[in-house]
Amino acid sequence: MILAFDWTQLAQQTVIGLSNGGLWALLALALVLIYRSTGVVNFAQGEMAMFSTFVAWSLIHHGLSYWEAFFLTLVISFAGGVALERVAIRPVERAPVLTVVIVTLGLFFLVDGAARWFWSSETRTLPNAFSTRPINVAGVAFSIQDLGNIAVSLGVVALLFVLFQFTKLGLALRAAAVNPEESRLLGIRVSWMLALGWGLAAAMGAVSGMLTAPALASFDQNLMQPVLLYAFAGAVLGGIASPLGAVVGTLLLGVFVNLIGTYVNWIGTDLRLPVALAVILGVLLVRPAGLFGRASVRRV
Amino acid sequence: MRRALGIGAWVLAVAAGLGLFLLLPHLVSDFHSRDLARAGVFFIAIVGLNLLTGYTGQISLGHGALMAVGGYTTAALVVHEHWRDVWTIPLAGIAAGIVGFIIGLPALRLSGLYLALATFGFAISMPSLLKKFSGLTGGTQGLRFFESAPFQVTGLTGKVTIFGHAMTQAHFLYYLTWSIGIVGFALAWLIVRGRLGRVFRSVRDSEIAAVSSGVNLAATKTLAFALSGVYAGVAGSLLAIQDTIVNPLSFTFLLSILVLVGAVVGGLGSLPGLVLGAFFVQYLPSISTHVSSRPGVPDFVYGAAIILVMILLPTGAGGLLRRLARPLATWLYTRP
Numbered sequence: 001m002i003l004a005f006d007w008t009q010l011a012q013q014t015v016i017g018l019s020n021g022g023l024w025a026l027l028a029l030a031l032v033l034i035y036r037s038t039g040v041v042n043f044a045q046g047e048m049a050m051f052s053t054f055v056a057w058s059l060i061h062h063g064l065s066y067w068e069a070f071f072l073t074l075v076i077s078f079a080g081g082v083a084l085e086r087v088a089i090r091p092v093e094r095a096p097v098l099t100v101v102i103v104t105l106g107l108f109f110l111v112d113g114a115a116r117w118f119w120s121s122e123t124r125t126l127p128n129a130f131s132t133r134p135i136n137v138a139g140v141a142f143s144i145q146d147l148g149n150i151a152v153s154l155g156v157v158a159l160l161f162v163l164f165q166f167t168k169l170g171l172a173l174r175a176a177a178v179n180p181e182e183s184r185l186l187g188i189r190v191s192w193m194l195a196l197g198w199g200l201a202a203a204m205g206a207v208s209g210m211l212t213a214p215a216l217a218s219f220d221q222n223l224m225q226p227v228l229l230y231a232f233a234g235a236v237l238g239g240i241a242s243p244l245g246a247v248v249g250t251l252l253l254g255v256f257v258n259l260i261g262t263y264v265n266w267i268g269t270d271l272r273l274p275v276a277l278a279v280i281l282g283v284l285l286v287r288p289a290g291l292f293g294r295a296s297v298r299r300v
Numbered sequence: 301m302r303r304a305l306g307i308g309a310w311v312l313a314v315a316a317g318l319g320l321f322l323l324l325p326h327l328v329s330d331f332h333s334r335d336l337a338r339a340g341v342f343f344i345a346i347v348g349l350n351l352l353t354g355y356t357g358q359i360s361l362g363h364g365a366l367m368a369v370g371g372y373t374t375a376a377l378v379v380h381e382h383w384r385d386v387w388t389i390p391l392a393g394i395a396a397g398i399v400g401f402i403i404g405l406p407a408l409r410l411s412g413l414y415l416a417l418a419t420f421g422f423a424i425s426m427p428s429l430l431k432k433f434s435g436l437t438g439g440t441q442g443l444r445f446f447e448s449a450p451f452q453v454t455g456l457t458g459k460v461t462i463f464g465h466a467m468t469q470a471h472f473l474y475y476l477t478w479s480i481g482i483v484g485f486a487l488a489w490l491i492v493r494g495r496l497g498r499v500f501r502s503v504r505d506s507e508i509a510a511v512s513s514g515v516n517l518a519a520t521k522t523l524a525f526a527l528s529g530v531y532a533g534v535a536g537s538l539l540a541i542q543d544t545i546v547n548p549l550s551f552t553f554l555l556s557i558l559v560l561v562g563a564v565v566g567g568l569g570s571l572p573g574l575v576l577g578a579f580f581v582q583y584l585p586s587i588s589t590h591v592s593s594r595p596g597v598p599d600f601v602y603g604a605a606i607i608l609v610m611i612l613l614p615t616g617a618g619g620l621l622r623r624l625a626r627p628l629a630t631w632l633y634t635r636p
Binding site: 041088096099105106107109110111112113114115121233240273281285288290 | 353359406409410411413414416417418420421424425428429432557560561564565568594595596597598599600601602603604605606607610611614615616
């Protein structure tokens with residue numbers, strides 16, 4: 001096996017891994033965004049993204065082009081995320097953390113049920129966002145779809161970075177997450193900042209879902225469940241409160257999972273996730289706060 | 301005088317609870333007795349998770365997998381070694397306790413969400429692991445011990461005779477599960493009100509303060525995981541005995557979620573509400589299906605109910621009970 005080692009294959013598999021990892025990164029960023037403002041992992045994030053993807057499917061079904069539907073879905077998802085926060089999360093804002101976690105689990109069932117209710121359980125397809133034609137880079141053939149996914153993921157990450165670092169709204173969002181009490185004194189509407197965070201997270205999840213679906217032969221309501229697992233694992237690997245960590249963590253995970261699935265036959269598809277999780281556990285035992293996380297210091 | 305009244309009230313409440321426990325299966329059909337027995341399985345697992353999450357503050361998303369260890373221990377002993385099913389329960393508890401101890405080891409380094417990921421990984425991996433080691437576990441098919449019914453105390457063949465007293469199988473399963481549940485509950489109560497309970501709570505409230513007061517953090521955390529694992533193992537074993545079959549689908553990640561939902565709905569850090577938490581996770585799915593059986597609607601109702609309960613009772617049923625009982629307790633325990 002080692003003798004027939006093929007560098008072209010390694011490069012291709014790495015790009016496929018980066019492409020998957022990029023899509024996971026968007027959902028991981030959504031998790032991090034909500035974690036930083038609310039202190040919980042939103043277990044419903046994947047299902048919300050799945051719901052958005054179904055919305056996009058319906059829009060395309062009604063005659064819109066892929067990219068028209070894409071941007072319209074972003075707006076709808078943003079509004080939906082804000083609405084969910086106002087209805088379900090706001091009433092438990094001051095409740096114990098685990099109560100909020102259980103509410104997000106409730107949202108998981110609710111959104112999943114709604115998607116099965118509104119759309120039948122038959123499998124469906126989404127047109128490709130990018131051409132699947134291969135493109136030749138330095139003698140290695142890559143699919144345009146993979147490169148496009150990576151580009152969109154990085155683009156969204158860059159936009160988010162600009163929003164948070166260079167706009168007044170971003171400053172308010174960060175302040176509300178870091179120190180709600182003082183932000184309130186300074187006139188920031190903290191509660192609404194949380195809702196905006198949920199809206200942004202929902203929109204990012206929608207991007208992830210709408211790019212994940214076309215790559216599959218067909219999809220149904222289980223579309224985003226594996227993506228959520230990988231996004232959660234990648235975000236924790238990077239340090240759950242660190243956006244940079246989430247991106248790096250999921251990209252590393254994407255490449256690792258794809259390479260290990262390709263080169264270690266014994267693992268196959270069944271054991272990919274368990275092996276990846278075991279490796280992450282090993283990393284966490286060395287760095288308990290993740291790769292980019294800071295150990296939390298608490299006063300006694 | 302009021303002290304005597306207080307004790308009287310307690311005795312009365314306990315007697316009423318025990319009376320209800322003994323009478324309940326005679327008031328409902330066999331079919332519902334089986335449902336009640338299954339609620340008992342959740343109850344035991346939830347009591348165990350509450351020791352860990354409610355009292356020691358360690359989050360576990362992996363209790364379904366610990367239940368799998370218990371369930372498969374029972375099934376393997378019955379199918380491969382021809383043990384009688386009920387005698388495997390203690391061993392199932394011990395096996396899951398050992399596994400619980402092992403998954404508790406990362407807890408010495410990790411906390412909060414990072415620990416949750418470790419236990420979560422365990423739960424997610426369990427079905428694939430069960431399929432991979434098919435020699436022992438029967439792979440995707442799982443293990444059926446319906447066929448080995450002659451070896452069973454609880455064969456599906458009608459009556460069960462115990463201490464010369466014959467009862468239907470559904471009743472037997474109900475009494476078996478809830479007797480173990482009540483004993484487990486009493487033990488948990490003794491633990492949390494004793495020295496160990498104080499140690500657990502000190503770790504939950506502040507690890508640093510606990511260590512400076514001489515608490516051995518490593519021993520406490522792993523002990524909590526092991527104890528909690530014993531409860532989960534016993535619950536898994538009883539689930540296997542009730543179903544007379546185990547397969548990877550009986551112990552998915554959803555089961556871990558349900559146990560956690562039950563513990564939070566019942567009220568973390570309090571024991572009396574947990575019965576309600578167990579009934580909640582057992583009965584809500586069938587109630588949701590009654591609302592409408594259109595695909596998706598039951599899930600929708602289920603999720604909405606969970607959210608609504610959490611909004612109305614942010615500290616779970618236990619918090620509500622505490623609030624309701626406070627005036628009585630104040631009246632009983634203050635000197636006039």
